[in-house]
Amino acid sequence: MAIILGDNQYGKAESRIVRIVRDSPRHEIRDLNVTTALRGPFEPAYLVGDQSNVLPTDTQKNTAYAFTKSKGVESIEQYGLDLARHFVHEIDPVEGARIEIEEFAWERAVVDGTEHDHTWLRKGQEVRTAAVTVDSSGEYVIGGLKDLVLLKSTGSEFAGFLKDEYTTLPETHDRVMATALDAKWRFSSLDVDWNAVYPTIKALMVTEFATLQSLALQQTLWHMGTAVMEEFPFIAEVRLKAPNKHHFDYDIGRFGVENHGEVFFASDRAYGLIEATLIRDDAPPAGEAWRASAGLA
Numbered sequence: 037m038a039i040i041l042g043d044n045q046y047g048k049a050e051s052r053i054v055r056i057v058r059d060s061p062r063h064e065i066r067d068l069n070v071t072t073a074l075r076g077p078f079e080p081a082y083l084v085g086d087q088s089n090v091l092p093t094d095t096q097k098n099t100a101y102a103f104t105k106s107k108g109v110e111s112i113e114q115y116g117l118d119l120a121r122h123f124v125h126e127i128d129p130v131e132g133a134r135i136e137i138e139e140f141a142w143e144r145a146v147v148d149g150t151e152h153d154h155t156w157l158r159k160g161q162e163v164r165t166a167a168v169t170v171d172s173s174g175e176y177v178i179g180g181l182k183d184l185v186l187l188k189s190t191g192s193e194f195a196g197f198l199k200d201e202y203t204t205l206p207e208t209h210d211r212v213m214a215t216a217l218d219a220k221w222r223f224s225s226l227d228v229d230w231n232a233v234y235p236t237i238k239a240l241m242v243t244e245f246a247t248l249q250s251l252a253l254q255q256t257l258w259h260m261g262t263a264v265m266e267e268f269p270f271i272a273e274v275r276l277k278a279p280n281k282h283h284f285d286y287d288i289g290r291f292g293v294e295n296h297g298e299v300f301f302a303s304d305r306a307y308g309l310i311e312a313t314l315i316r317d318d319a320p321p322a323g324e325a326w327r328a329s330a331g332l333a
């Protein structure tokens with residue numbers, strides 16, 4: 037019997053990088069959480085402690101910081117491509133690079149009715165994500181968002197489900213539906229206006245969530261994903277993950293107060309977890325696109 041070293045990669049996880057563009061009195065801010073992971077002939081580091089091919093994770097972190105100035109952060113997708121290409125093409129032993137990025141959004145403070153030049157409020161909304169892989173098989177970009185918290189107070193049903201001796205859930209044709217959406221989309225082209233596509237995808241998914249008379253969260257996810265893929269032919273695949281944040285009618289009848297879908301217990305666990313992958317039947321191979329590192333994006 038021999039033990040062999042299987043899949044491996046190494047890098048610096050979660051470098052928190054804040055880049056301020058201050059070339060004019062009106063500053064800009066980009067607030068990132070960046071993970072790098074390198075793949076290549078790194079077995080000797082694991083097997084015999086030979087670091088000769090190992091670009092330190094500290095160096096990877098430094099490069100991630102430096103590139104926010106030297107290359108800029110036009111979009112997190114482009115920044116990820118710049119960084120991944122650098123590691124693969126400039127650092128000899130590196131054969132593949134995986135860059136995962138989260139971006140935290142800020143909105144300008146409004147002072148005396150005017151947007152302020154250098155003060156922002158952290159947006160409590162979703163986190164934009166990107167995951168870029170570059171290796172000898174190609175270049176892959178996955179865009180995404182996570183923690184997009186959505187709630188609708190009607191327009192959601194759940195009935196007609198399978199029942200057995202353990203089923204107690206009442207059927208409903210009017211319930212609260214809420215989730216914290218995690219969505220990822222794989223691009224089949226790199227010739228994309230990354231910053232233009234993102235808000236459109238978000239808006240399409242929000243619109244489907246709002247307007248579909250939902251028979252289940254599963255159906256809502258299908259409609260969200262298809263809306264995005266019908267709009268953008270260069271999106272080959274969409275992966276969705278949605279916790280069903282249950283809102284249970286609270287029994288205030290005990291106190292002589294009627295509750296017609298007005299007062300709820302917002303349960304944080306256990307939650308249903310509904311997941312779906314939508315893919316075109318002619319999608320190009322995903323290659324290493326989904327092989328995660330820190331799993332940030």
Ligand SMILES: O=c1[nH]c(=O)c2[nH]c(=O)[nH]c2[nH]1
Pocket residue numbers: 194205251252253254280308
């Ligand atoms: O939208 C839903 N899908 C389910 O699969 C499910 N199961 C459940 O108990 N409630 C719900 N709601």
